[in-house]
Amino acid sequence: MPPKGKGDKKKVDPAKRNRISKWYPADDEKRHFTRKYRTPKVAALRKNIAPGQVLILLGGRFKGKRVVFLKQLKSGLLLVTGPHKINGVPLKRVNQAYVIPTATKVDLAGVNVSTVDDDYFARAKVQKAKKSEEAFFATAQEKPEEEKKRIAEKKGKQAQFDAPLIQNIKKVDQLKSYLSARFTLTNRMRPHELHF
Amino acid sequence: MVSNNYIRVGRMIRIIRGPRANKVGVIVDIIDANRVLVENPEDGKMWRHVQNLKNVEPLKFNVPISRNATTKQVAAALTDKKSLEKYAATKTAKKIAAQDALANSTDFERYQLRVAKRSRAHWARKIFDENDSKAPVSFHKKLLKKLQKTSAKVDKKDGAKKRISKAQARSKARLAKKAVKK
Numbered sequence: 087m088p089p090k091g092k093g094d095k096k097k098v099d100p101a102k103r104n105r106i107s108k109w110y111p112a113d114d115e116k117r118h119f120t121r122k123y124r125t126p127k128v129a130a131l132r133k134n135i136a137p138g139q140v141l142i143l144l145g146g147r148f149k150g151k152r153v154v155f156l157k158q159l160k161s162g163l164l165l166v167t168g169p170h171k172i173n174g175v176p177l178k179r180v181n182q183a184y185v186i187p188t189a190t191k192v193d194l195a196g197v198n199v200s201t202v203d204d205d206y207f208a209r210a211k212v213q214k215a216k217k218s219e220e221a222f223f224a225t226a227q228e229k230p231e232e233e234k235k236r237i238a239e240k241k242g243k244q245a246q247f248d249a250p251l252i253q254n255i256k257k258v259d260q261l262k263s264y265l266s267a268r269f270t271l272t273n274r275m276r277p278h279e280l281h282f
Numbered sequence: 283m284v285s286n287n288y289i290r291v292g293r294m295i296r297i298i299r300g301p302r303a304n305k306v307g308v309i310v311d312i313i314d315a316n317r318v319l320v321e322n323p324e325d326g327k328m329w330r331h332v333q334n335l336k337n338v339e340p341l342k343f344n345v346p347i348s349r350n351a352t353t354k355q356v357a358a359a360l361t362d363k364k365s366l367e368k369y370a371a372t373k374t375a376k377k378i379a380a381q382d383a384l385a386n387s388t389d390f391e392r393y394q395l396r397v398a399k400r401s402r403a404h405w406a407r408k409i410f411d412e413n414d415s416k417a418p419v420s421f422h423k424k425l426l427k428k429l430q431k432t433s434a435k436v437d438k439k440d441g442a443k444k445r446i447s448k449a450q451a452r453s454k455a456r457l458a459k460k461a462v463k464k
Contacts, residue, residue, distance in 0.1 A: 140389075140390070142389070152389075188388060188389045188390065189388040189389070189390070190388065190389065190390040260393070260394055260397065261390075263397070264390055264393050264394075267393060269389065279385070280389075281385075281386055281387065281388055281389075282388060282389045
């Protein structure tokens with residue numbers, strides 16, 4: 087091998103010089119996960135769910151209850167109602183992943199829920215008490231006046247929304263008692279083979 | 283028990299297993315000892331095809347067609363004789379139809395079925411109890427009647443009357459003691 091001469095220096099093109107840096111940091115930098123989009127997409131309404139349909143709730147306090155689907159809200163959640171007088175379920179938001187749609191449909195003529203949207207369900211902000219001994223031993227915080235008003239209003243409106251719906255339900259034989267019954271799995275029932 | 287529904291051209295058959303289970307067709311030709319050519323022009327999935335005789339249940343209906351009749355001829359013969367309607371009126375056909383209906387029923391239909399069964403049982407029991415109170419039909423009431431008859435004869439005798447009055451006095455005393463304790 088010929089000896090390296092001090093004079094052997096490559097000509098470096100100034101434009102290309104800073105492309106690959108000679109130096110890199112000694113420690114790995116933390117890379118934070120960034121979403122490709124700012125807000126998650128609103129879930130599209132499932133094909134077999136339509137307004138007026140009876141849905142079976144699968145989770146939460148009202149699991150197994152059969153409710154009437156009214157409309158999809160802007161947040162993507164489904165607006166459903168028992169109706170409240172029939173099975174105790176009020177106007178409620180439900181994620182369509184936690185729902186089984188049945189083939190039964192209720193007539194929605196005369197039912198107007200256009201004024202209801204996600205802000206109908208917004209709660210008044212509860213101020214957290216300072217962390218003190220008194221607060222720790224205090225009984226459950228009383229709801230502020232705003233909240234109480236809002237809840238009372240809601241109860242009043244519930245009857246208003248449900249009235250035409252209940253009339254429509256009464257026209258169909260046995261539909262009212264069907265909605266007041268809960269769905270359960272019994273022996274020999276195979277949910278993957280059932281038609282809902 | 284051998285059935286006399288012989289395999290022949292024109293015999294109506296029901297398919298036992300597989301994707302065409304419970305479908306009905308007509309034997310158009312006999313291929314060999316194990317296989318037949320089957321067709322039902324009125325069923326979309328029963329075009330002319332081969333079935334193994336092990337998968338075939340011969341019905342008691344026949345259709346007058348010649349061997350290898352065309353699809354049109356088979357269709358004409360079926361409508362003339364109305365064999366498919368006759369088959370649909372049989373018990374087994376109705377049973378199969380009921381099974382299918384249950385399997386394809388919606389949640390609401392199943393609920394209605396449950397309510398119907400429950401109310402039928404309720405009313406049957408009610409009417410039975412009404413009739414039972416008039417004239418004993420149920421086992422326990424019949425037994426009770428028998429017992430009462432036999433005991434009526436025995437209780438008339440003096441010795442029995444004494445025993446009964448003693449026992450009654452005893453139970454009275456016991457009850458009185460209980461009342462005092464309280």
